[in-house]
Amino acid sequence: MSDQPTFAPRNNYKNLAPRRGNLLGTNTHIAVVGAGAFGGWTALWLRRLGYRVTLIDAWGPGNSRASSGDETRVIRSTYGANETYFDLNVRAIELWREHQHRWNKSLFFNAGVLWFCYDESPEMIEATQPFMRRHGLEYQYFSPQEAAQKYPHINTADLHHLVLDPYGGYLKARESCQAVQEAFVRGGGAYVNAFVQPNKIEKGRLTSLTLSDGSTFAADTFLFACGSWLGKLFPEVIGETITCTKQEAYYLGVPASHTQLFDQMPAWIDLDGVDFYYGIPGNAYRGFKIGVDKRGERFDPTNGERIANPDVLAKARAFMSHRFPALKNAPLVESRVCPYENSPDGNFILDTHPEADNCWFLGGGSGHGYKHGPALGEMAAGIVSGKRDLENLFRMR
Numbered sequence: 001m002s003d004q005p006t007f008a009p010r011n012n013y014k015n016l017a018p019r020r021g022n023l024l025g026t027n028t029h030i031a032v033v034g035a036g037a038f039g040g041w042t043a044l045w046l047r048r049l050g051y052r053v054t055l056i057d058a059w060g061p062g063n064s065r066a067s068s069g070d071e072t073r074v075i076r077s078t079y080g081a082n083e084t085y086f087d088l089n090v091r092a093i094e095l096w097r098e099h100q101h102r103w104n105k106s107l108f109f110n111a112g113v114l115w116f117c118y119d120e121s122p123e124m125i126e127a128t129q130p131f132m133r134r135h136g137l138e139y140q141y142f143s144p145q146e147a148a149q150k151y152p153h154i155n156t157a158d159l160h161h162l163v164l165d166p167y168g169g170y171l172k173a174r175e176s177c178q179a180v181q182e183a184f185v186r187g188g189g190a191y192v193n194a195f196v197q198p199n200k201i202e203k204g205r206l207t208s209l210t211l212s213d214g215s216t217f218a219a220d221t222f223l224f225a226c227g228s229w230l231g232k233l234f235p236e237v238i239g240e241t242i243t244c245t246k247q248e249a250y251y252l253g254v255p256a257s258h259t260q261l262f263d264q265m266p267a268w269i270d271l272d273g274v275d276f277y278y279g280i281p282g283n284a285y286r287g288f289k290i291g292v293d294k295r296g297e298r299f300d301p302t303n304g305e306r307i308a309n310p311d312v313l314a315k316a317r318a319f320m321s322h323r324f325p326a327l328k329n330a331p332l333v334e335s336r337v338c339p340y341e342n343s344p345d346g347n348f349i350l351d352t353h354p355e356a357d358n359c360w361f362l363g364g365g366s367g368h369g370y371k372h373g374p375a376l377g378e379m380a381a382g383i384v385s386g387k388r389d390l391e392n393l394f395r396m397r
Helices: 037-048 083-103 129-134 144-150 174-186 227-233 256-263 310-323 370-384
Strands: 029-033 052-057 072-075 113-117 140-142 161-165 169-172 190-193 196-198 208-211 216-218 221-224 243-252 267-271 278-280 288-291 332-342 349-353 356-363
Touching: 029 037, 037 052, 037 174, 037 356, 037 370, 052 174, 072 083, 072 278, 072 370, 083 129, 083 174, 083 370, 140 144, 144 161, 169 174, 174 190, 196 227, 221 370, 227 243, 227 332, 227 356, 243 310, 288 310, 310 332, 349 370, 356 370
Parallel strands: 029 052, 029 221, 052 190, 113 267, 221 356
Antiparallel strands: 072 169, 113 161, 140 161, 196 208, 208 216, 243 288, 243 332, 267 278, 278 288, 349 356
8 A cells, every 4th residue: 555665675686687578579469467556557558569458357447355446555756775666656756647647637646745754864765865866856854843833733742853755645546547447448458357367388388368257368478467366376486475465544534623734734654663654645535544554464365354453453543643643533434455465575576487488477566566557567568578678676586
């Protein structure tokens, strides 16, 4: 839903020799499995490159089981010393703006992102500064006293300072997935609503899928961008690499006397180093959203019940009462469960099946992938089509 802001780079990824997939002819038929943030955008970009593309999803874009199924997601530029993600996000913001204009649909809300900092120099913020300066960007810093004047509904007494990233904000999640799928179909792409099972790999290639209606679906190249289901479809190859956890988000009813203060504040992230609570204000009039980014229990994305854990909720409410005193007795008006599709180090995965070079994996969103959708899809389309090298940071091996 948001982002756990710590990443351990995949071992020795910088030392990997460059690698490029097979260059695909424009008559190639590409099947993309998964219409979420990764799959939908990649299918759209592949279609724009002129390929015949079929997008397949079991329950539809932005469905309630999906990691992309809630109302909103945070978008921020802050990635510590990780320049790859910083640059990807800068491109993503550009593309979000471009597409909402193209589609005449509000998707990116530039409300800013406010960081609650306990330490003098949190690496997550300060290590990003060289990249910010290179792009002509700048953060705004507030002392607790200054922040209390600007945001009187926030308890700043235990913070060292606050930092505002004025270039971020939040995105419409469910609606954006549907908008991407609709644009893909308008552009000549084919959409199939079905669950899939990959068939046997033979002679180094995957040639077909079995759909949930029992039919066989054939294509030349396959990209599996199916989120938390990726490990289930390929258990022997990636089943231990991709894991799914239950992450919860709550919507609290704001007191009528504080509606304007809460609705008009930036999105926020609490840098306590443990829970990484985050929140989004006033989105679609759902209430004041708080997300729990600390990894939850293992979860079955197909059959798991989307019911809040009372202990997790109680801890989150205690935090909210402390950080936002006006919400101490605020009613819970709605709750959501988001299945995080985690990679071991928090980095994305974009690589081929070790036994089939026409079978690609795109996943490992790890709670921070949504914002990158348009830029990652653009990158993935170039890589899958053989027009650019694999991104070493995202390789499995």
